[in-house]
Amino acid sequence: MRIIQSAWTCNKPSLLTTSLGWLSPEYNLMAWTLSCLQLKKYYPELILYCDSVSAKMLVDTLKLPYSEVICNLDSLNIYHPQLWALPKILSYSQQEEPFLHVDGDVFIWKEFEDSLLQGGLIAQNMEAATDYYENIMISLESSLNYFPDEILNERKTKKPILAYNAGIFGGNDISFFKEYTEKAFDFVAKNILHLSRINVSNFNIFFEQYLFYCLAKKHNKKVKVLLPDTIGDNQYRGFGDFGKVPYEKDYLHLLGSYKRNDFVCKQMADRLRQDYPQYYYRIIDLFKTNKLPLYKDCYKIENTTENYLLQRYKKLINxxxxxxxxxxxxxxxxxxxxxxxxxxxxxxxxxxxxxxxxxxxxxxxxxxxxxxxxxxxxxxxxxxxxxxxxxxxxxxxxxxxxxxxxxxxxxxxxxxxxxxxxxxxxxxxxxxxxxxxxxxxxxxxxxxxxxxxxxxxxxxxxxxxxxxxxxxxxxxxxxxxxxxxxxxxxxxxxxxxxxxxxxxxxxxxxxxxxxxxxxxxxxxxx
Incomplete structure (x- = not known):
């Protein structure tokens, strides 16, 4: 199965000066690096869909070992920069064979089970709405002028909102993804003039994860999930426990506030340094060379080149x-x-x-x-x-x-x-x-x-x-x-x-x- 990732810089000119939801820019780059390297460890065929800014940083500069790079997400630059799920939707739409999309804030320490990868539709887990999701949906309903029939019909049932978390998304049912992605882009396009009325970032959840659930339910499609438990939308506990890998946890996903958590980000960075020190110090060197601040700066020393820092690390660790x-x-x-x-x-x-x-x-x-x-x-x-x-x-x-x-x-x-x-x-x-x-x-x-x-x-x-x-x-x-x-x-x-x-x-x-x-x-x- 093709393992794919997608990277879009949300109309930002450089990944060195924007954090894209992370605590700081270096943690964004470190997360991408660790996610890619851990996936590559188990899946030689790893494809990146990206825009030109992401390609320049992740591939040309950091030299992440993607087996194929498809640089066609610049077409999304006409959209609102907070529509961060669109590059994923566009990437799904381009697949002609079974695939699994893995977010850049997901980290694995073992292969996905074959029984999971054989699924027609695959997701991380079922997600149940708390008042948080419900209140967002009510706000969207009062502000937007179009909803797909699948969502309207589901809302008429008066049942609590359910969705599928897209930390991993994919499957073997390509025809479903063709229909789903077309409806998702349609959902966005027909509300494009009304985005100023809403919190645009919150909209992503509904045109990606909720629409997926509603469409799968309409067609009576079974969705195989990595994690069997249904999790509340703001109740993802333990998904940033780097101190428990790989002996107790083999899958982490730094969704939501985990990206802004000082403790979790430092643990993630430490894990990159422990397992892939060369890539870690390549990122440090990049910020130092460009005279850009680091959130955690331990490198006020005379020589901060990648090679020097790597050799210093090896000497100190021993x-x-x-x-x-x-x-x-x-x-x-x-x-x-x-x-x-x-x-x-x-x-x-x-x-x-x-x-x-x-x-x-x-x-x-x-x-x-x-x-x-x-x-x-x-x-x-x-x-x-x-x-x-x-x-x-x-x-x-x-x-x-x-x-x-x-x-x-x-x-x-x-x-x-x-x-x-x-x-x-x-x-x-x-x-x-x-x-x-x-x-x-x-x-x-x-x-x-x-x-x-x-x-x-x-x-x-x-x-x-x-x-x-x-x-x-x-x-x-x-x-x-x-x-x-x-x-x-x-x-x-x-x-x-x-x-x-x-x-x-x-x-x-x-x-x-x-x-x-x-x-x-x-x-x-x-």
């Missing part, structure tokens, strides 16, 4: 850096730029909040200037590069995990505050439009880890609760995972443990993962 401190002559090369006040957004502080935040911020500044500025960039960078492999090393074998050794890192600091500033700031970054983030207050204080980083911010913040602190305290001395679990049993009710031991164990494994992510816990290889 080294045992014992010298944590930087020589004073090098300290001026690294600026401290993070502004927590700006990260609060437009949140208005009352008197108590203002005082607590000022104390919280001053403690951080003191720690950074006194301690963190002295850390060697090579030491911190090597820590990050090595840490990305800890998850698989620890958890890929469920029986051996209990004998693995953990220890608390020595480099973090703990700050106490009346308000939960670190969680509030992180939630502000990924909140949906109109969403209100509540600032938590406590009579006893919240604990925040401040961790030294090698990027331009110089630190990261992570909220931890009493269980996290207990684990960090126990791990001040090296412990196996089994020893840690045995010691933690003393802090839980014996009867509850007996009845819910599996849940207890999963809770502790989850906290270990959080510690590894936060760099407050290290895996020690024997």
């Amino acid at each position: 080294s045992d850096l014992k010298n944590k401190k930087e020589s004073s002559a090098k300290l001026l090369n690294f600026d401290f730029k993070r502004n927590l006040k700006k990260e609060l957004g437009d949140f208005k502080l009352n008197k108590n909040q203002f005082i607590d935040f000022e104390i919280f911020n001053s403690k951080i500044n003191s720690i950074v200037k006194k301690d963190f500025v002295l850390f060697s960039k090579d030491y911190l960078y090597a820590r990050d590069c090595k840490g990305n492999s800890y998850f698989q090393s620890l958890f890929e074998n469920s029986e051996e995990v209990y004998s693995k050794v953990l220890v608390s890192d020595e480099d973090y600091r703990i700050i106490e505050s009346r308000y939960n500033w670190s969680s509030f700031i992180e939630k502000q970054k990924v909140k949906d439009e109109g969403e209100i983030v509540v600032l938590e207050e406590s009579e006893t204080n919240f604990s925040t880890l401040i961790i030294p980083e090698c990027d331009q911010n110089r630190f990261s913040l992570v909220y931890v609760d009493s269980l996290d602190l207990l684990i960090l305290g126990i791990l001040k001395r090296r412990k196996t995972v089994g020893e840690l679990i045995e010691e933690l049993k003393n802090y839980f009710d014996t009867k509850e443990l007996k009845n819910n031991f599996k849940e207890f164990e999963e809770l502790i494994f989850g906290r270990i993962r959080l510690g590894l992510y936060a760099k407050s816990i290290k895996y020690k290889q024997l």
